[in-house]
Amino acid sequence: xxxxxxxxxxxxxxxxITAIAEHRWFPAYCHPNKERMFYDFAKRYDISCxxxxxxxxxxxxxxxxxxxxxxxTGYVFCCTTRQQNWQLKQxxxxxxxxxxxxxxxxxxxxxxxxxxxxxxxxLTQDVEVRPEMTPGKRVTITHGSLQGxxxxxxxxKNACExxxxxxxxxxxxxxxxxxxxxxx
Numbered sequence: 001x002x003x004x005x006x007x008x009x010x011x012x013x014x015x016x017i018t019a020i021a022e023h024r025w026f027p028a029y030c031h032p033n034k035e036r037m038f039y040d041f042a043k044r045y046d047i048s049c050x051x052x053x054x055x056x057x058x059x060x061x062x063x064x065x066x067x068x069x070x071x072x073t074g075y076v077f078c079c080t081t082r083q084q085n086w087q088l089k090q091x092x093x094x095x096x097x098x099x100x101x102x103x104x105x106x107x108x109x110x111x112x113x114x115x116x117x118x119x120x121x122x123l124t125q126d127v128e129v130r131p132e133m134t135p136g137k138r139v140t141i142t143h144g145s146l147q148g149x150x151x152x153x154x155x156x157k158n159a160c161e162x163x164x165x166x167x168x169x170x171x172x173x174x175x176x177x178x179x180x181x182x183x184x
Contacts, residue, residue, distance in 0.1 A: 017050060017112045025079045025108050026100040027169055030093050035070045038093040045087045048079035052115045054122040054129070071119065071129055075169055077112055098168065111166050114149055118164070118173045121145055128174040 019025065030038045035051050042049040052071035057064060074095075078088060088094060100108055118127050151164040163174045 023079045025105050027098045028076045028078050029095045030074050034093040035076050038076050041091045047084045050077040052119050
């Protein structure tokens with residue numbers, strides 16, 4: 001059974017990204033602004049895929065409009081067999097697939113589940129995607145909606161900011177003003 005995740009509307013309490021026997025999760029790098037087209041292409045072939053999205057707000061004619069945009073420009077995460085991998089390579093939207101070893105797949109799946117937590121968090125507070133890695137003290141969050149996640153802490157003015165690194169695609173996620181969380 002394929003898993004299709006492309007927006008925060010797909011959240012359910014028990015739904016987590018997991019490794020699938022004889023399949024491999026990997027990041028697929030697509031042409032800019034073609035993530036959804038690549039997602040639709042994969043879905044046609046019944047290939048499990050995930051496009052993390054965050055809300056983007058704009059005001060038009062005194063109305064607040066919310067749209068969901070890909071969290072990581074150009075990236076779609078797919079779980080394929082070798083045959084499905086070949087099918088994805090036929091897509092005109094794909095630039096390249098990043099190779100993931102069996103050991104690295106475990107870390108990737110954990111990072112994707114962390115991204116899902118941040119995706120849900122983005123509905124209630126600002127979440128920034130940063131292309132750089134920010135140096136600082138490594139922490140584990142012990143309370144709050146991000147409980148159990150490891151990250152790097154950074155102080156900005158009087159607010160505490162938590163940054164979680166995503167090593168596979170060289171980005172990090174940041175929450176703004178998280179003073180209420182306890183860090184160890």
